[in-house]
Amino acid sequence: MDQSRDGATTGPKAPLPAETVSLPARGFTIDRGKALAAAGVLWAIWALMIWLVTQGRTEGFDHSGLLLYRAGIELQPMGGNMLQEAVRDITALGGVLLSTFSACAAIVALLFLRMRREATLFALTVLLGWGLNAAMKLLVGRERPTLVPHLTEAAGYSFPSGHSFASAMIYIGMALAFASLSSRHTVRYTLIGSAMVISIMIAWSRVMLGVHFPSDVIAGWSGGAAWAFTAAALLYEPAKRAADSAAAHGLDPLEHR
Template sequence: MHRSDIVQPEVAPLPAETIRLPERGYSVNRRKALVAAIACWIGWAVMVWLVTQGKTGDFDRSGLLLARFGPDFAFDGPNWIQEAVRDTTALGGVFLSTLATIGAVVALLFLKLRREAVLFASSVFLGWMLNNTMKALVGRERPEIVPHLTIADGASFPSGHSFASAMIYIGMALAFASMSKRHSVRYTLVGSAMVISAMIAWSRVLLGVHFPSDVVAGWLGGAGWAFLAAALLHKPAKSAAESEAAEHLDPTSETHRQKRAMRH
């Protein structure tokens, strides 16, 4: 049996030259992004003040005990829910969030959205530096009120999972929103990213490794940075994307293909 006999297309495939990539129908409204960023950063500043002044004790304790019961503070729920919480929190971990970032950048490049790829990659890199700086400045210890249901180390405030998930998934949604001119599609993408990142953030509390104030501040900081980067890094990213260096590094560019053909 020939390979061609195994899988047969139902219709004739389109010639390569007839396929068109989607146009860049949307450039983020930088004024709206800046307003969203300011709102998030104001909330973040409030949380920093409350934490450093020791005013979140009742809020933090209530949040940590919300899903615990008994004298040993065991998780209140069936095993599959606990496993689902662990799966959710993994989406904000270094390994999976890095894979998601790399995959998104590669996809944006192949979709000829080089400006969005540069903007997204640079915002994630700078965001990680920003979050680590905030952790070092505050230096809060992790909660010991309830048993930890996953391994966690380092400073507690702000939550790195919360910051990273908001920064990466909201930033990713803003980048891919450029493929649609419809407001409903763009708002659905960004809204879904906000919900998913909020779920990742709260999973850290359910696992007992972060105070609620850690994840609120982390999520606000990550979301604020994603919107701020979209508003302020747009022009630098555009200039970098149009540079000769980016042309040579982009695996989808004509220059890159010509150089590869010459080597072979």
């Protein structure tokens, strides 16, 4: 029971009918000029890291980063079991299972919000990004570090870090997609900034676990973030055309209510 201002009690209010609920304003586009500028800086960092690694100029930096969290003759991790578990939890967010699940859930959510353009753009970003990451690994073919004991299983080439690339690409790409819900710059910057912080934490967790050199994760993260911004700018028009197609309308879950 609800109580009015004069003290009288009233019955419970009837629920708002579903057909009167309005979705939030949406469809705002990001500034593609700013996205390309950010991508340019990040691609430059990525290219610099490739040059430094292939020229053998990162050895001191890489070894210092790997030893930063290790102590003793056997180079065991510092911080105790709780810190190790926390680091493993963080790194799991960038693994194939959770990152793919997050990406699929985001696409479904965007479709239910009637944001087919953003859903299509995000899906293209992830699918093409996975191929780009695989090509980048073959480009250098660096083996994983053996300086410190590994605290988790890892296979494949080390450079660039796949966890770092995927987490930056997926979480920043996801933030860019949902940023279209608001025209306020503070909201957009908060979403994108939070995604960048989370993906950086995932990237650095790979160094703490001993399965990647610091240069691996810097290259992986900068490449993944650069691709997320590049795709948001350059794939916008193709995604828009695809989202407006008859096939996309047929996949819209709200078109069949």
